[in-house]
Amino acid sequence: MGFFLLPKATPCILFLALLSCTCFTSTDAYDPLDPNGNITIKWDIISWTPDGYVAVVTMNNFQQYRHIASPGWSMGWTWAKKEVIWSMMGGQTTEQGDCSKFKGGIPHCCKKDPTVVDLLPGTPYNQQIANCCKGGVLSSWVQDPTNAVSSFQVSVGRAGTTNRTVKVPKNFTLKAPGPGYTCGPAKIVAPTKFITSDKRRVTQALMTWNVTCTYSQFLAQKTPSCCVSLSSFYNDTLVPCLTCACGCQSNSSQSGTCVDPDTPHLASVVAGSGKNNFSPLVQCTHHMCPVSIHWHVKLNYKEYWRVKVTITNYNYRMNYSEWNMVVQHPNFDNLTQLFSFNYKSLTPYGSINDTAMLWGVKFYNDFLNQADPNGNVQSELLFRKDKATFTFDKGWAFPRRIYFNGDNCVMPPPDAYPWLPNAGARQEVSLFALVIASSVALVFYAPA
Numbered sequence: 001m002g003f004f005l006l007p008k009a010t011p012c013i014l015f016l017a018l019l020s021c022t023c024f025t026s027t028d029a030y031d032p033l034d035p036n037g038n039i040t041i042k043w044d045i046i047s048w049t050p051d052g053y054v055a056v057v058t059m060n061n062f063q064q065y066r067h068i069a070s071p072g073w074s075m076g077w078t079w080a081k082k083e084v085i086w087s088m089m090g091g092q093t094t095e096q097g098d099c100s101k102f103k104g105g106i107p108h109c110c111k112k113d114p115t116v117v118d119l120l121p122g123t124p125y126n127q128q129i130a131n132c133c134k135g136g137v138l139s140s141w142v143q144d145p146t147n148a149v150s151s152f153q154v155s156v157g158r159a160g161t162t163n164r165t166v167k168v169p170k171n172f173t174l175k176a177p178g179p180g181y182t183c184g185p186a187k188i189v190a191p192t193k194f195i196t197s198d199k200r201r202v203t204q205a206l207m208t209w210n211v212t213c214t215y216s217q218f219l220a221q222k223t224p225s226c227c228v229s230l231s232s233f234y235n236d237t238l239v240p241c242l243t244c245a246c247g248c249q250s251n252s253s254q255s256g257t258c259v260d261p262d263t264p265h266l267a268s269v270v271a272g273s274g275k276n277n278f279s280p281l282v283q284c285t286h287h288m289c290p291v292s293i294h295w296h297v298k299l300n301y302k303e304y305w306r307v308k309v310t311i312t313n314y315n316y317r318m319n320y321s322e323w324n325m326v327v328q329h330p331n332f333d334n335l336t337q338l339f340s341f342n343y344k345s346l347t348p349y350g351s352i353n354d355t356a357m358l359w360g361v362k363f364y365n366d367f368l369n370q371a372d373p374n375g376n377v378q379s380e381l382l383f384r385k386d387k388a389t390f391t392f393d394k395g396w397a398f399p400r401r402i403y404f405n406g407d408n409c410v411m412p413p414p415d416a417y418p419w420l421p422n423a424g425a426r427q428e429v430s431l432f433a434l435v436i437a438s439s440v441a442l443v444f445y446a447p448a
Contacts, residue, residue: 031215032348033355034064034066034346034348035348037062037141038063038212038215039060039213040059040210040211041057041059042059042192042208043168043208043209045166045205045207045208046206047206049086049161051161053159053160054154055153057075057151059073059149059151060149061138061141061148062141062148063141065140065324065406066406067138067143067324067406068138068177069137069321070135070137072137072138072177073136073138074115074117074175074177075117075175076113076114076171078113078170079112080168080170081158084107085114085154085155085156086155086157087108087154088108088116088152088154089127090128090132091117091132091152091153092108092117094115094117095109095111095115097111098110107157116152118135118150119133120135132150132151134147136177140322140406142324142357143322143342143359144322169186172184172211178220178221179220180217181213181216181219182213182214183211186210187211191204191207193205215406217407223247224246225246225280225291225404226291226402226407227245227287227293227409228241228292228402228409228410228411229292229293229294230398230417231296231418232392232418233298233299233300234392234418234421240412241286241410242412246288246290247288249284258281259282260283280317281315282314282315282371290313291313291314291315291404293310293312293325293404294310295398295399295402296310303385304385307383309358309378309379309380309381310376311323311376311377311378312376313376315370316370316371320368323359325357325359326346326355326403327356327358329400332345332354333354334383334385335381335382335383336384337381337382338382339379340360340378341358343356392420395418395419399411
């Protein structure tokens with residue numbers, strides 16, 4: 001028997017890994033379904049000032065299906081020298097810091113390690129720049145590429161005034177809004193080129209550097225955030241989410257681990273649980289996941305088969321706006337029709353079309369309400385059968401992997417999937433019954 005070494009993980013993750021290899025999450029910031037996904041932060045110095053420079057900072061989300069929802073991103077760094085921020089447009093620092101040494105004009109921020117957030121929608125026009133003021137919300141590249149970019153302008157003082165004297169910041173951080181992203185060092189690259197609005201002239205930045213940030217689900221949370229349950233028309237077995245898939249209910253008297261939906265004055269209990277707390281406050285269930293996804297093999301036709309997908313929100317603290325789901329199944333190369341969801345084929349393995357991204361229709365079901373009777377969205381998928389590969393046998397009709405909002409969901413173990421009634425077993429029983437009947441006949445009709 002072979003052995004493998006698991007990276008450092010919590011006991012819950014190790015326990016789940018033993019149950020099903022599909023629910024194991026590595027510490028590495030590599031996603032096999034989006035191998036090139038990252039958030040790139042680009043600094044473009046567009047002009048020099050007497051004691052520094054003016055730069056436009058642009059954040060591009062190159063992740064296909066992982067977005068940043070409200071309350072949005074926050075970006076931090078450490079200055080290499082004694083820089084200060086004189087002014088900003090399209091963003092602001094969360095703290096000013098100690099600016100008591102300045103007798104004249106007071107800088108916007110004097111901290112050695114500033115943290116910047118986006119401005120809110122409705123900001124006055126004289127404080128805006130292009131691609132700013134979305135409250136830190138950043139769409140995924142596939143869902144809405146025009147809103148997968150965010151920018152702000154910063155005027156930096158007490159810095160260098162030439163390409164040789166400017167020192168790039170270090171120790172970049174990105175929160176969305178919690179942990180999960182790890183940023184590499186800033187790298188000086190070829191200056192960005194800009195095309196004027198009349199497309200007759202090209203200008204370029206005076207200096208440009210890039211920072212690449214990648215996501216790790218293990219760094220974002222200690223436990224999974226979603227689970228999958230399965231059912232089918234050909235088997236009465238309902239395969240539920242794994243028990244304790246995302247944690248277990250506390251046996252102690254500690255409150256706040258979960259909320260019973262039958263609790264009196266439920267709204268006041270949820271409201272008093274912490275408005276600015278981003279950790280999930282989930283409904284008490286056996287799986288304790290904020291989100292569950294149910295895959296039901298619904299109907300079988302001569303040339304097609306149909307699946308119903310239901311996404312349920314058990315999180316009292318989160319409304320999932322612009323949610324998305326990624327499903328891996330070999331029959332997505334023959335997806336014929338999709339009801340009330342948007343669809344985009346992903347091909348992380350080149351020509352193999354077995355991965356699909358699904359998300360809600362804008363202003364219809366792109367908003368997954370917090371835990372309540374309306375906290376779910378549903379759709380049905382119609383697949384054309386491929387005679388060379390199609391079968392209902394051995395759990396083939398169920399997905400290999402499901403992500404919700406970019407996080408890998410805990411799948412049931414393959415041996416628990418609803419299987420077809422075993423015709424072979426019925427045949428064996430019939431043959432056995434025939435042998436018994438023949439033996440009985442021999443006993444009764446054998447000559448004396």
